[in-house]
Amino acid sequence: MLAVKTNKPIILTEEIQNKIREVMEQYPDGKSKSALLPILHIVQDENSGWLSVEAMDKVAELLNLRSIEVYEVATFYSMYNLKPVGRFLLEVCHTGPCAIRKGEWLIDYLKKKLRINVGETTADGLFTLKTVECLGACGYAPMMQVGEYYYEFLETPEKVDKLLDDFRMKGFNKN
């Protein structure tokens, strides 16, 4: 399996545990496995944006599933990161409609600017560059998703630089 073991147990705060319980209780009796996808999202967000083996085992325990049931799901969906990622995961769309509106330029520019290849993380741990398939923003290309939001019409170096600077500021403020 591609997943990474850290040998660090996952500890979830009371607040997160309550949130997880709430999600599980939404579904009909006996169907709490339905909560697997949303709970993987919650745990991934709590675990610096990725799912270690320990994180997935924790989810299995919470939902009373076998670990393999969690692994097979986590490896199927592209939003679950099975390796550590930078503080800001830049997910750039490279599918057709974006590609014909400077989507490929945006990827090249980010590679040069951040001096990393697709799939890599900057040495300061701030940025990871990832290409993704269609995010449903075709009319607003070129674009990328970072965390919760979409950043669209990134067609000039100035716009991209400004955005990266904003993220850097946020990154430092958090420290």
Next chain:
Amino acid sequence: MGKKILLEHINKPGIKSYEVYRQNGGYNSVEKALKELKPADIVEEVKKSGLRGRGGAGFPAGMKWSFIDKKSGNPRYLVCNADESEPGTFKDRYLMEFIPHLLIEGMITSCIALESNLGFIYIRGEYKWIKKILEQAIAEARAAGWLGHNILGTGYSLDLIVHPGAGAYICGEETALLESLEGKRGNPRMKPPFPAVKGLYGNPTVVNNVETIASIPWIINNGGDAYSKIGIGRSTGTKLISACGNINKPGVYEIELGLPVDEFLNSEEYCGGIKDGKMLKAVVAGGSSVPILPAELFYKTKKGEPRLMSYESLSDGGFESGTMLGSGGFIVYDEDQCIVRNTWNFSRFYHHESCGQCSPCREGTGWMEKVLHNLESGHGKISDIDLLWDIQKKIDGNTICPLGDAAAWPVASAIRHFREEFEWHVDHAQEAQKRNYGLLKSTKEYFAAPVL
């Protein structure tokens, strides 16, 4: 201005909020559905409206509803497919983001028709902020008494759950979506049994697209007959089109079905023409899966009739010379775009998104991607074009779900209509690395003597 049904109130300040939405007649259809109509009457109105599934397949919505098994006595579910991920399509996002209560109202009214007490909105995981918007809209609707226990004192109870996906195009296929909603990998199921008999948790389930469900309130308020008078022929009502590519005004437009494609592409009201005054090369009219058409076949059918934005007109000529309305993902290519590169790009997409259950799709999409990559990067052979044709034919129709077909059609249509460009990539391999082929000979002739 064409008739607006879904976006009638979209420009009203604050329409996102419950108060403004309600002031503009919002939730009236729920009241009517609960107090004046029987569930069977609602289904009847939807049947009369001629509304067809807006996700891409275009199956009559009322008929789909009428298949739901009410005899078994098992719980019934309505699942809204908000897993919008067909390249070129971003219309559902627009509806949910800017007029979320329309979907919630549609969900409630539709659940009443199906006599269901639990509905789900399966939204693609990437639309994180929209999930929050929907959850807030649901909370507002619940606070106002449109959801929860004993709605409007009628004894009817309903809950809605917003469920996030996690990045998988395949989950837009309804049975893969149900698997995913059950907490599993998104592997499509064999049909039959259809979801209307055995769907979510093995219970009768209807899966409808966001736009389909959002059309229900208007139909219930105004009647199925009124809806059926909008549009053209069997393409009744309005359709959201998400327009993108090399046009002046990309965005989401509501059109009355039957609008001439020329008007949609070139008028100021819609796309505003090709960007930078370039020539039109090709159009993918309904999302990446539907056949790509060169400009001349896009504007006019083989028979020489002006093409219209309707299910029938776009598919006129079958796959030989026509395409499909599909999801309404409208992608425009100008003279500078490379069809080989675009076809390679789409093949990579389908290879990435194949769930891997069926060999023809799992293996075939990968082969097509590789062969197309060879052609695009100057290492192709003429025989590769026939090889691609052979692979796509072996995928088409030979898989559990339509992803295989969706992967095969863009390749087949690109070769069918743009073969000369593929051959040029082989014969002029070095030149093809430096410049694009430009317009087809037939397109140049067409524009030299326009008959529009």
